[in-house]
Amino acid sequence: MTLTNADFAIEVAALHKSFGKVHALRGIDFAVPRGSVLGMLGPNGAGKTTAVRVLTTLLRPDSGRVIIEGYDVVRDAAAVRRRIGLAGQSTAIQLELTGRENLEIMGRLNHMPRSSVRGRAAELLERFDIADAADRPAKTYSGGMQRRLDLAASLVAEPSVLFLDEPTTGLDPYGRLGMWDIIRELVGRGTTLLLTTQYLDEADELASTIVVVDHGRVIASGTPNQLKDQVGGDLLEFTVPDRSRIDDAVTAVAGLSDSAPTVEAATRRLKVAVGSRGSTALVEAVRRLDAAGVVTEDLALHRPSLDDVFLAVTGHATEAAPETGSKARKNPAAGVPS
Amino acid sequence: MTAIAEPLNTRIRPSAVQMARWAISDSLVMTRRNLLVWLRVPAYIVFTVVQPVIFVLLFRYVFGGAIHTASAGGYVNYLMPGIIAQTAAFATFATAIALAQEATKGVIDRFRAMPMARSAVLAGRLIADSIRMLIVILVIIGVGYAVGFRFQNGVAGAIGMVLLAEAFGIAVCSVSAFVGLAIKDEESVQAFGLIWIFPLTFVSSAFVQVSTMPSWLQVFANNQPVTLVINAMRSMALGGPAFPLNPALWESVVWLAGALIVFVPLAVRSYRRVG
Numbered sequence: 007m008t009l010t011n012a013d014f015a016i017e018v019a020a021l022h023k024s025f026g027k028v029h030a031l032r033g034i035d036f037a038v039p040r041g042s043v044l045g046m047l048g049p050n051g052a053g054k055t056t057a058v059r060v061l062t063t064l065l066r067p068d069s070g071r072v073i074i075e076g077y078d079v080v081r082d083a084a085a086v087r088r089r090i091g092l093a094g095q096s097t098a099i100q101l102e103l104t105g106r107e108n109l110e111i112m113g114r115l116n117h118m119p120r121s122s123v124r125g126r127a128a129e130l131l132e133r134f135d136i137a138d139a140a141d142r143p144a145k146t147y148s149g150g151m152q153r154r155l156d157l158a159a160s161l162v163a164e165p166s167v168l169f170l171d172e173p174t175t176g177l178d179p180y181g182r183l184g185m186w187d188i189i190r191e192l193v194g195r196g197t198t199l200l201l202t203t204q205y206l207d208e209a210d211e212l213a214s215t216i217v218v219v220d221h222g223r224v225i226a227s228g229t230p231n232q233l234k235d236q237v238g239g240d241l242l243e244f245t246v247p248d249r250s251r252i253d254d255a256v257t258a259v260a261g262l263s264d265s266a267p268t269v270e271a272a273t274r275r276l277k278v279a280v281g282s283r284g285s286t287a288l289v290e291a292v293r294r295l296d297a298a299g300v301v302t303e304d305l306a307l308h309r310p311s312l313d314d315v316f317l318a319v320t321g322h323a324t325e326a327a328p329e330t331g332s333k334a335r336k337n338p339a340a341g342v343p344s
Numbered sequence: 345m346t347a348i349a350e351p352l353n354t355r356i357r358p359s360a361v362q363m364a365r366w367a368i369s370d371s372l373v374m375t376r377r378n379l380l381v382w383l384r385v386p387a388y389i390v391f392t393v394v395q396p397v398i399f400v401l402l403f404r405y406v407f408g409g410a411i412h413t414a415s416a417g418g419y420v421n422y423l424m425p426g427i428i429a430q431t432a433a434f435a436t437f438a439t440a441i442a443l444a445q446e447a448t449k450g451v452i453d454r455f456r457a458m459p460m461a462r463s464a465v466l467a468g469r470l471i472a473d474s475i476r477m478l479i480v481i482l483v484i485i486g487v488g489y490a491v492g493f494r495f496q497n498g499v500a501g502a503i504g505m506v507l508l509a510e511a512f513g514i515a516v517c518s519v520s521a522f523v524g525l526a527i528k529d530e531e532s533v534q535a536f537g538l539i540w541i542f543p544l545t546f547v548s549s550a551f552v553q554v555s556t557m558p559s560w561l562q563v564f565a566n567n568q569p570v571t572l573v574i575n576a577m578r579s580m581a582l583g584g585p586a587f588p589l590n591p592a593l594w595e596s597v598v599w600l601a602g603a604l605i606v607f608v609p610l611a612v613r614s615y616r617r618v619g
Binding site for chain 2: 063064084087088090092093097098100102111112114117160
């Protein structure tokens with residue numbers, strides 16, 4: 007490691023926090039290099055929100071240490087607050103006020119000079135695509151717009167470290183993609199970001215490093231690809247209706263992966279672990295099978311989910327499953343390493 | 345994992361003067377924000393203004409004929425100080441609701457993670473609510489004048505009565521702020537936010553003379569703070585014992601100071617513990 011402390015925007019060591027008998031955090035460690043994105047992944051109740059609350063000076067830790075941009079969150083909370091932005095799980099904007107009023111009030115409360123508040127609010131409204139509705143009460147906004155305004159409110163004072171607690175929970179797929187675009191743009195501007203999520207695809211999409219949290223501990227960490235490789239990566243699956251062609255199919259796709267394809271004879275189903283090269287492998291598989299003249303059915307790419315990560319790392323599925331995308335995979339599916 | 349060294353940066357503390365300036369300007373920003381929200385929602389204005397007007401009309405014209413008091417100028421003069429005190433107390437319901445909403449929606453979390461003065465959320469709430477209360481009290485006095493109420497004790501007495509009503513309202517506000525932040529759940533606040541105020545305002549001298557109540561109830565009614573406050577307001581509005589010497593006034597002041605001393609710190613404590 008050639009990184010020094012000066013290269014980290016967030017450093018967390020041996021963080022503990024209990025509420026009575028509930029141990030929300032039981033020794034969390036991680037560090038986030040300046041300008042990078044840390045995705046904190048875990049099911050409901052894993053301790054993600056508690057961690058964010060400690061990191062943003064809202065809760066005092068029982069023990070351990072958190073340094074944000076060189077300042078201790080307990081001893082120098084005021085200095086930390088001047089450098090961070092927080093967008094929580096619910097939209098913390100005043101719905102009766104207009105988008106512009108909401109942002110201008112944030113600017114004033116961040117002690118920005120009156121003269122720069124107006125310009126900053128207008129710039130954010132423009133950037134977050136709320137300019138047309140800037141002078142309407144926020145309660146007339148769509149859910150996605152309210153979320154964007156909420157995020158804008160956390161950015162008024164140009165924080166160098168931004169905390170987003172489940173930024174897309176409750177958004178429709180369209181709103182979710184819009185939020186992803188905005189987050190990518192922020193990162194492009196050099197903001198250090200910590201985001202919590204229940205969705206592996208979201209962490210995969212946005213984060214440079216992921217820490218997986220369960221029962222108040224970090225149970226795995228690494229880049230998205232490292233984590234997926236730990237799970238076994240993407241799985242390519244298809245059925246060959248004509249039993250006599252199975253061997254040809256195996257030959258055709260054999261070169262796609264280091265590991266040999268597995269065949270379930272009874273169902274005539276083939277599975278190939280293709281690591282993190284999912285879509286490339288999918289295209290290549292179609293091309294080779296077509297060239298070999300093998301007809302397939304139900305060709306699909308199975309991407310590892312949060313549940314798969316949990317199965318691989320802890321040997322149990324998430325106890326509080328996320329609302330979507332996991333039901334079908336709750337039953338330990340064949341082919342998932344355990 | 346790299347071990348964490350001592351923080352690189354040493355503490356930089358703004359001067360006390362700077363902190364005080366921020367505390368004032370942040371409180372004013374919050375005050376303005378809260379008043380703006382109140383003005384934006386017609387339902388709030390209707391609830392806070394129309395409801396006390398209905399009480400004035402109801403007691404003046406429906407119940408009033410059956411209630412006998414010895415006040416100069418008749419029952420309407422007896423009634424108005426009581427209605428005004430009740431209005432101030434009921435107005436604090438909105439304090440509890442607003443703070444509970446802000447606590448559950450994460451608004452207070454966001455404020456607490458910002459460099460704004462820690463005192464500004466509560467201070468801005470109390471200042472905005474006392475301004476709102478003053479507006480409503482003045483409207484009610486106007487309605488009172490339309491139905492026959494007249495101050496009997498000069499301008500100083502009238503101003504004194506309004507100021508005492510405000511002080512009473514602010515004290516009740518501090519209790520409501522604590523209730524809102526401690527309960528946090530908006531529906532529970534809807535249910536419990538006013539319940540404790542009802543016996544205090546109705547089992548008092550607000551609408552009827554305490555001497556008409558059963559003797560066991562008089563013990564409570566005569567000694568509880570709302571009666572003391574209303575008696576002091578009445579003596580300022582209508583005359584009576586020379587008002588700086590009226591014991592009810594000093595007992596009221598002691599009660600109100602006591603309420604503030606107990607409930608402001610409790611509200612601040614719940615504010616710190618939100619979430």
